[in-house]
Structure formats: C-alpha cells, structure tokens
Amino acid sequence: MAGPTVRACGPRALLVEVDSAEGAAMLARWARTAGLAAGDVVPAACTVLFDDVDDPERLRTRLADWSPSSEVPAGPLVELPTSYDGPDLGFVAAHWGVDEAEVVARHTGLEFVSAFCGFAPGFAYLTGLPEEWAVPRLASPRARVPAGSVGLAGGYCGVYPTASPGGWRLLGRTDAPLWDLARDEPALLAPGTRVRFVAAA
Structure with a gap:
C-alpha cells in the first residue's frame, strides 16, 4: 500500500x-x-x-511507514451527560424513520472520536456516525446556538463550546465545559479523544 x-x-x-x-x-x-x-x-x-x-x-x-492499518492506541474517553430536548430532535427522528426515543438510543449507543477541531475554540468534529444516518444542515443557520448544544451535520456530531451562529441539527445540550484556558489542554475534546453521550436523568 x-x-x-x-x-x-x-x-x-x-x-x-x-x-x-x-x-x-x-x-x-x-x-x-x-x-x-x-x-x-x-x-x-x-x-x-x-x-x-x-x-x-x-x-x-x-x-512513509504509516498506513490506515497502523496500530494506534485508543485516546482517552470522555462521557458527556446530555439532555435530549433539542429543537431538531423531531426532524432527526423523521429523517431516520424512527421515534425520538430511538434517536436518543442510537446516539448514546455510539462511540465517537474527535477527528479535528475548528470553527470555534474547542469545537470538535466527532466521527462515528454511520453513513446512512447522515443529517442535512439547516437551509439557513440559526443566528444564535446556545453553548453546550449537541448537534449533527452530515456525518459529524459536534458540541458548541460557546454561543454562536450555527446550522447543525440540535439534539440536546450538555453542561460540560468544552473550552477552559485554565486546563493544561484547554479543549476537552482534543483530537483523538473518544466521546460517549449519556442521557441525563
């Protein structure tokens, strides 16, 4: 290869x-x-x-020695307690042909990986969503998405670290601090981090 x-x-x-x-x-x-x-x-x-x-x-x-089959140690695991009350939960359910409870079950059943960060400090593009579950972005972005919003766009999942405009489909929200300059690694979901979403009680 x-x-x-x-x-x-x-x-x-x-x-x-x-x-x-x-x-x-x-x-x-x-x-x-x-x-x-x-x-x-x-x-x-x-x-x-x-x-x-x-x-x-x-x-x-x-x-030149590297290939996608090269052995790579797993990154650290971060669990994000999430309230699934987002304004696009119903849209995603309809898009997937399931009810809202199944959307939550599917989302919490996946292990995502932070592939890279961009858009805003601490915003991680999380891979791991099956290709057939890809979700289209909003036709017109929202003027303000609250900090902590958990969303899907295309084949990615992401969490908004601060309030900002955005066009992702919002499933819910988390209170986890995604960006903190007082930490040695300010980004909670630095590239390589494994991420699981846990439904808040």
Missing part, C-alpha cells in the same frame, strides 16, 4: 494528505505516540499539518 501524500509547507512544515477525517485523526495520534514531531500536529478533514519540524526529511521518511 502506498504511503500518504506528503507536501512541504515552507522550510519547517509538512502537510500530509489522507483519505478521510478518521485517517487524519489516526495519523496524528500515531505520530504523537511515536514521538515523531516536537512541534504542532494539526489534523483536519483530510490532512495533517506538522509544523515547526526540526528535520522535515527524516519525518517524511518515517511518514
């Missing part, structure tokens, strides 16, 4: 192209675990940026 496509980004950075967000997340975790990069490792939808690299050619050689 051919290795990933690696491109230079200036004298001290490499951009690695992969096939999916899951692949990017796995590559980033593999690289961190193997101690391949002392600088920033930034996964995105289909790329991983290695920035501030001491020896780009050595890193390029090591990256």
